[in-house]
Amino acid sequence: MWCWWFRRDLTALADGELSPTRTKAIRAHLEHCPDCQSLWKEVEQSVAEQRGLLAGALAVGDLAIDPMLREVRLRLDDDSAPVRRWSWQPALITGVAVVGLVLVTALGLFTPLLIAVGLEAPPEQVAQQPELFRDYPLFEHLEALEYFDVLQAGTGGSTGAESNE
DSSP: OOOOHTTTTTHHHTTTTTTTHHHHHHHHHHHHOOOHHHHHHHHHHHHHHHHHHHHHHHTTTTTOOHHHEEEEEEEHOOSSSSTTTTHHHHHHHHHHEEEEEEHHTTTTTTTTHHHTTTTOOOOOOHHHHHGTTSSSHHOOOOOOTTTHHHHHHHSSSSSSSSHHH
């Protein structure tokens, strides 16, 4: 069924790190799933053994492990700590974008686009003599380019431009 969804949190359940809602959902699943029940017993036993080993490793018999673990969890869950990781990233991205926009504008790289959409007037020489661009072969055979696929299919690979010469 959905056992993997519950099994991934068994260690957190044994450590008491889950929310009450999630704890209730996992315990309800454990009541009905024998496979997860056996795994839960193994996890519980393993966690208990590890707690015993921790106390033995520290060689302090009266060490209160549970309060120490609760304190660690509280400090880990403390949201008042300042977030230092990646907090500078949005400012850096914005700064790079602004510098890029200023450079592109200063270098005049937007000018052709602005002329093409009609937001800026073309250079004076072009505005006075638009025929300067009419002599290019590309513009002479523009209709052939518009219907290139049709012409190529109809003439067996010929573009139609060769027949005009």
